[in-house]
Amino acid sequence: MENAVSAVQLAKNFVLKKRDGLRWTESEVKAVDGITLSIERGQSVAFIGPNGAGKSTTIKMLTGILHPSSGQATVLGCVPWKERTRLAKRIGVVFGQRSQLWYHLPPRDTFELLSKIYEIKKDVFLSQRDMLIERFQLAEFLDTPVRKLSLGQRMRAEVACSLLHSPEVIFLDEPTIGLDVIARQELRDLIREWNREKGVTVFLTSHDAGDIQHVAKRVVVINHGRVVLDDRVSRVRRQYLSEKVLSVKYADMPESIALEGVKTLKESGHAFRFEVDTLAIPIEKVMTEIMRIGSVVDITIEDPPLEEVIAHIYSAPPTATEEDEDEETGAEDE
Amino acid sequence: MSKYFYIALTSIRSRLAYLGEIGSKTIFLFVVLYIFLCLWKVTYAETNQTSLGGLTLKQMLWYLVVTESIIMSLPTIATLVDQDVRTGALAMQLVRPLSYPLNMLAQTSGERVLSFALNFVVGSIIALMFVGPLDINFQGFAMFLMLLPLSFALDFTIYFLIGLAAFWLEDTTGLTLIYSRMTMILGGMLIPLELFPEGWQQILRVLPFSAIVYGPARAFVTGDLQLFLSVLIQQVVAILVFALVIRIVYNLALRRVFSHGG
Numbered sequence: 001m002e003n004a005v006s007a008v009q010l011a012k013n014f015v016l017k018k019r020d021g022l023r024w025t026e027s028e029v030k031a032v033d034g035i036t037l038s039i040e041r042g043q044s045v046a047f048i049g050p051n052g053a054g055k056s057t058t059i060k061m062l063t064g065i066l067h068p069s070s071g072q073a074t075v076l077g078c079v080p081w082k083e084r085t086r087l088a089k090r091i092g093v094v095f096g097q098r099s100q101l102w103y104h105l106p107p108r109d110t111f112e113l114l115s116k117i118y119e120i121k122k123d124v125f126l127s128q129r130d131m132l133i134e135r136f137q138l139a140e141f142l143d144t145p146v147r148k149l150s151l152g153q154r155m156r157a158e159v160a161c162s163l164l165h166s167p168e169v170i171f172l173d174e175p176t177i178g179l180d181v182i183a184r185q186e187l188r189d190l191i192r193e194w195n196r197e198k199g200v201t202v203f204l205t206s207h208d209a210g211d212i213q214h215v216a217k218r219v220v221v222i223n224h225g226r227v228v229l230d231d232r233v234s235r236v237r238r239q240y241l242s243e244k245v246l247s248v249k250y251a252d253m254p255e256s257i258a259l260e261g262v263k264t265l266k267e268s269g270h271a272f273r274f275e276v277d278t279l280a281i282p283i284e285k286v287m288t289e290i291m292r293i294g295s296v297v298d299i300t301i302e303d304p305p306l307e308e309v310i311a312h313i314y315s316a317p318p319t320a321t322e323e324d325e326d327e328e329t330g331a332e333d334e
Numbered sequence: 335m336s337k338y339f340y341i342a343l344t345s346i347r348s349r350l351a352y353l354g355e356i357g358s359k360t361i362f363l364f365v366v367l368y369i370f371l372c373l374w375k376v377t378y379a380e381t382n383q384t385s386l387g388g389l390t391l392k393q394m395l396w397y398l399v400v401t402e403s404i405i406m407s408l409p410t411i412a413t414l415v416d417q418d419v420r421t422g423a424l425a426m427q428l429v430r431p432l433s434y435p436l437n438m439l440a441q442t443s444g445e446r447v448l449s450f451a452l453n454f455v456v457g458s459i460i461a462l463m464f465v466g467p468l469d470i471n472f473q474g475f476a477m478f479l480m481l482l483p484l485s486f487a488l489d490f491t492i493y494f495l496i497g498l499a500a501f502w503l504e505d506t507t508g509l510t511l512i513y514s515r516m517t518m519i520l521g522g523m524l525i526p527l528e529l530f531p532e533g534w535q536q537i538l539r540v541l542p543f544s545a546i547v548y549g550p551a552r553a554f555v556t557g558d559l560q561l562f563l564s565v566l567i568q569q570v571v572a573i574l575v576f577a578l579v580i581r582i583v584y585n586l587a588l589r590r591v592f593s594h595g596g
Contacts, residue, residue, distance in 0.1 A: 104351035
């Protein structure tokens, strides 16, 4: 069976015009600089990267909105930008910052309209809709105009709408942006459920480490328009687990700590946060030293959060044409 | 095709949320029609004519009811397209199995039909109050019903093109303003083409503006078959030309920069 998504050396350049006095100068910005990727059916992939890394541009190419400058891609066997309408019936897309619901009408009407747009048979539509209403708990606000919904309710309806035509692949571009902790958790669970139980391939971008951890099994990090990391989420975490974070509270001011492989992250009053590289120094030695330099009131040892792992990957320097990158941020930023 | 029809219906339902706005427009319609009734009364009296440009005072007011209803029912097509392009919301539209231009056409036409119907009803009530019923001519009414959708479609193609200009221009409101004023003046919203100087009439009759405003209104009040046929041809040709231009421009536009966020 063909892959859900495959891209080979996919690239997109934008022309950026700049005014220099009275003259316009054009420069080319590489938003996506040769991405090669393949995603099997049924996988759940988090596609992450800092602002301006080229995430949205890639999604837009894979959904057929944008024509690439070079390279190839197929989604479910279709070339997206050539067979946009045909592909559209088989994929679902949610842009967290945009709405596909009719603002003045209740979600029920949008469902109805989408069933016509996607040419879904009446009985299939009704059973699919009722199932989504139940699973996404839409019943209580199904007849309330969208403008009166909370963001959490709206996003649930948005995602449900994008699943109405039973897509085989769903692209989610920051679906949890702006949601509170509970709403976020609910939405993640639903996306995961659709992936695990219905076998929908999930392609998700997010800035939220929780989204990645809970929904995706594989993470692809892009930066400066290129793939910088492509691995299982669990493995990425483990790789960085050689680092530990120690929070220590002393009774009074301790002596300063000077050990190879120990970095002071934060210091406030008598409380300290140390980062320990356990490959450079055994944790036991560090503990002994911490006990020695003062009287410890409280201590906790943690793994670095996924967020820090990501930040670490992001901060890796670009490998090519650095000049272009700043401009790209301006062109692509939300 | 049925999906576009359904989009138009949904747009009408959505538009009903703005009844207040539509209502306030009809007050304006009342004022405009009253003022022009007074002006034309004076004009007919001063010139001692019963017919100006082939229309009696009664016909003139009914002509105005139609032209004003057409102009005032205009949805903000160019602004919608401009916004979609500028904010990147166009992306949301492109991930559906839909043609964006046809979707826009369906959406704005639904809105326009509703708005026109309301304006026309209110305008008719005003005309009935002041000048009484038009000698109803079923032939004229049938012609009008055929020309009106084409008039809306033609108007749409031009506004859609102006909206697409947002791919290249910083601001399209200037173009919208120029075009809308030209439709009003050169399309014969206030003064039928017959009252323009001879030389002008020749030009105005081939420009698209008259096919949008003057044509349907004149057919409505006179039921003139010759006029109907020439307006029909003018509309069809203009729509085909502009649709072709849209096709070319739209395809060019899709390949252009899409750096508008998100």
